Amino acid sequence: MAPARDDLAAVFVGVATLDAIALVARYPGADERVLADAVVYAGGGPAATSAVAAARLGVPCAFVGAVGDDANGHAIVAGLEAEGVDVSGVTLLPGETSAASVVVVDRGRGTRAISNRPAPRVEVAAGAGLIAAAPVVHVDHAGWAPVHASGLVRAGQLLSVDAGNDIPNFDTRSAGLYVPTVEALQRLHGGLEVDELLARAVADGAGTVVATAGPRGSWALTAQGERTHAPAHRVDVLSTLGAGDVFHGALVAAVVDGLPLHDQLTVANLTAALSCRGLDGRSAIPRATSASALLATSSHPTRAPMPTSTRSV
Numbered sequence: 001m002a003p004a005r006d007d008l009a010a011v012f013v014g015v016a017t018l019d020a021i022a023l024v025a026r027y028p029g030a031d032e033r034v035l036a037d038a039v040v041y042a043g044g045g046p047a048a049t050s051a052v053a054a055a056r057l058g059v060p061c062a063f064v065g066a067v068g069d070d071a072n073g074h075a076i077v078a079g080l081e082a083e084g085v086d087v088s089g090v091t092l093l094p095g096e097t098s099a100a101s102v103v104v105v106d107r108g109r110g111t112r113a114i115s116n117r118p119a120p121r122v123e124v125a126a127g128a129g130l131i132a133a134a135p136v137v138h139v140d141h142a143g144w145a146p147v148h149a150s151g152l153v154r155a156g157q158l159l160s161v162d163a164g165n166d167i168p169n170f171d172t173r174s175a176g177l178y179v180p181t182v183e184a185l186q187r188l189h190g191g192l193e194v195d196e197l198l199a200r201a202v203a204d205g206a207g208t209v210v211a212t213a214g215p216r217g218s219w220a221l222t223a224q225g226e227r228t229h230a231p232a233h234r235v236d237v238l239s240t241l242g243a244g245d246v247f248h249g250a251l252v253a254a255v256v257d258g259l260p261l262h263d264q265l266t267v268a269n270l271t272a273a274l275s276c277r278g279l280d281g282r283s284a285i286p287r288a289t290s291a292s293a294l295l296a297t298s299s300h301p302t303r304a305p306m307p308t309s310t311r312s313v
Contacts, residue, residue, distance in 0.1 A: 008086070009256045010054055010061040011127065011134040012249070014047030014143030014162075015119045016080065016090075017099040018072045021241065021280050027106050027113065037107065042280035043079040044101060045119070046140035046162055046245045049281050052083045053249025053271060058290040059256050062086035062134070064127030065143065066093050066120050073098040083282075089127020096120045105239045105279065112241055122146050138252050140245075141165035148174055158255070162248045164212075173205030177255065179248055182213040194219050195227070210265065212247060214240075218265045230265035233273035242281020247272040254291040267291045270298055 021040050028034040043049070051063045063085050067073030069092040076098060077087050099119035105112045124131060124146045131137055131152040138160040139147050144167050153159045163170065163180035166187070172178060178201055185197040192200070194211060198221035201209040210220045217231040250271035254264035271286060271294065278284030288294035 007060045008062060008130060008134050009059050010051075010136040010138060010252050011064055011089070011130050012047040012051035012054070012061060012085075012138045012140075012143075012252075013064045013124060013127070013131065013147050014122060014140030015045040015099060016043065016048035016063065016065050016067055016076045017045040017101055017116070017119065018042075018076050018079075019044040019101040019103055019241075019280065021103040021105060021239070023105045023107055023239070023279055025106075026108050027104060038279055040280050040283075042282055043076055044242060044245075044281055045076075045099060046165075046248070047138065047143055048076070048080060049242045049245035050138060050140070050162065050249035050252065051080065051085045052282050053246040053275070053285050054253045054256075055084045056285050056287045057250060057253035057257075057267075057271070057294060058288060059253045060086075062089055062127065062130045064089035064124055064130060066091040066096075066123040068092070068096040068098040068120060069094045070096075070098055072100055086130070089124075089130045091123040091126045093120050093123070103241060105241065107238075110237060110240075112239065124150055124152070128152055136160060136252055136256060138162065138248060141167045144170060144174075158207075160248070160252055160255075162245070164244050171205075172201065175205075176207040177251075178206035178209045179251065180209070180211055181244070182211045182216075182219075185211055195221075198227070208261075210251065210268075212244065214243075218247070218269055220261055220265055222261065226261055228262040228265060230262060230269050233270050235273045235276055237276045239279050239281075240276050241279070243272045243276050245281060246275040246285055250291065254295075257291040259291055259295070263295055264291075267295050270294065 101116040160177040251268040
């Protein structure tokens with residue numbers, strides 16, 4: 001079991017992958033060969049990419065999860081370690097294959113197609129000390145169940161939940177910070193307006209709910225009744241791969257930094273948008289000494305440079 005660290009601010013629990021990403025002018029048809037403008041190999045996975053985003057914004061953090069004891073697994077761990085993420089809580093599973101994805105990005109339509117090999121089961125035993133000690137614990141759809149079942153997160157810690165993907169048997173009351181997409185909330189509660197969706201989530205027991213909607217920005221509501229909306233930032237988008245995961249990591253960084261709720265959303269929107277300048281989900285994530293520093297040096301969205309090819313993210 002990894003020992004606790006005095007400086008640890010956040011732990012991210014869930015899936016880590018190794019992705020192959022190709023950029024094409026258009027998707028190939030059946031039995032058709034299309035030349036790629038670029039092919040890159042990069043780490044991915046919701047919780048792992050969130051950890052990278054937080055680390056780039058100056059947060060001392062760790063990733064807890066499992067990978068196969070194979071070449072891809074060792075590359076995944078090395079990639080996280082190179083970003084300054086503590087990997088002492090990662091379990092290498094002998095005989096199992098690591099999660100991997102093949103992603104094709106259509107430059108013309110700005111869309112992507114993904115084929116993935118599922119991740120091995122999420123193991124938390126090796127990172128139990130890290131989870132128990134961190135002020136903030138962030139889980140993705142695969143990390144919630146083992147963390148919830150472990151009982152490691154106690155009063156005084158903030159459990160942040162990436163709920164963009166459905167989580168079987170999820171208990172909203174467990175989430176101090178509940179972060180679904182608007183689409184995910186509509187799957188649960190029907191086609192309601194955003195304010196009503198947020199109210200439903202808080203009524204279900206979330207401490208704070210933050211809902212994202214890509215080009216429409218993000219909304220938040222706290223159990224104390226504070227509401228806010230932050231607009232999306234406009235950038236020259238190459239790929240939106242991993243943007244939601246980056247949003248979650250940047251949001252955690254802003255929470256750790258003690259920013260007001262509206263600024264938390266602004267930092268998360270900005271960081272996610274800037275990450276879309278890269279083909280993969282990580283290479284274009286901005287670096288800053290803290291979330292506050294990124295906010296202070298960034299332009300207000302209405303004054304940001306907006307080339308003709310930009311989109312809001």
